[in-house]
Amino acid sequence: MxxxxxxxxxxxxxxxxxxxxxxxxxxxxxxxxxxxxxxxxxxxxxxxxxxxxxxxxxxxxxxxxxxxxxxxxxxQEVDFDYWLDEISRDYRRLRKAPEEIRADQQVVLAAIEQDAEAIKFASESIKANRECALEALKKNWRLYSFLDLNLWEDRDVVMLFVPHVPSVYAKLSSEMKSDRGPGASSVAFV
CATH class of the missing domain: 3.10.20.90 (Phosphatidylinositol 3-kinase Catalytic Subunit; Chain A, domain 1)
Structure with a gap:
């Protein structure tokens, strides 16, 4: 064809x-x-x-x-295919990648699929990206501290780590603390 x-x-x-x-x-x-x-x-x-x-x-x-x-x-200014190949072999190569690569959602999601720790090496804009945050936290809730604090206002994101770290509950906004969302009677933050 x-x-x-x-x-x-x-x-x-x-x-x-x-x-x-x-x-x-x-x-x-x-x-x-x-x-x-x-x-x-x-x-x-x-x-x-x-x-x-x-x-x-x-x-x-x-x-x-x-x-x-x-x-x-x-x-693009950088050799995208080179960096994709490097990162697909070892997610830690994201650490040395140019900002344009570290800020690419598809690249970071592919690296997160390999190992959630990849979110640590992503650009600040990706650390504020809901989809990337959810994928990383689903694999390893301990990575919450690497995420942009604005994501702490997203119930789906917060529900992936607060149940594991109740002390973080105190750092949530009052709006988030009062947000019980769907099924609140059976699911609570702490």
Whole structure:
């Protein structure tokens, strides 16, 4: 199967169109796009909707049965694929990654999937990200101290660690302490 891939910029401009085979990997698509646009492969990040196209992803798994697809090319200052590969081998590499990588939700979620401790090395914006916080706390409630304090106003986040550390209850806002939420008669903070 051959896909007709239309490549768009962040400004919604069409950059090029390439024919891509279903057995290609993300790196093959990036090579074809680089040839047409002259954007170096190491400087591009490709998104299909909200799905990041990684160098090793098979296009058939990303695009499915669609014959015509549209991808977004995002120019980046850092070699995104290099850092994704490094972090997928060892989540602790996130510590040395550039800020742009440490602030990428998909990268950090992948690192958290490997080990929840990865949240420690994420950017401050990610430490304030609800989805990343929930994933990390589900795996290890002890990581609550690494999260942005604004998340302590989120009942779902708080319920993952306060039952384990009742002394933290005193640090919650009065609004959060009085929030009993659904099922409050059977579930309490302490």
């Amino acid at each position: 051959t896909y007709e891939v239309r490549v768009m910029s962040m400004a919604s401009n069409s950059l090029c169109a390439v024919a891509a085979e279903s057995e290609w990997q993300g790196r093959d698509l990036k090579d074809a796009i680089s040839t047409s646009t002259k954007v170096p492969v190491r400087k591009m990040k490709l998104l299909f909707g909200t799905t990041l196209i990684r160098a090793t992803d098979k296009l058939a798994n990303i695009f499915g049965e669609s014959m015509e697809v549209e991808v977004l090319l995002v120019r």
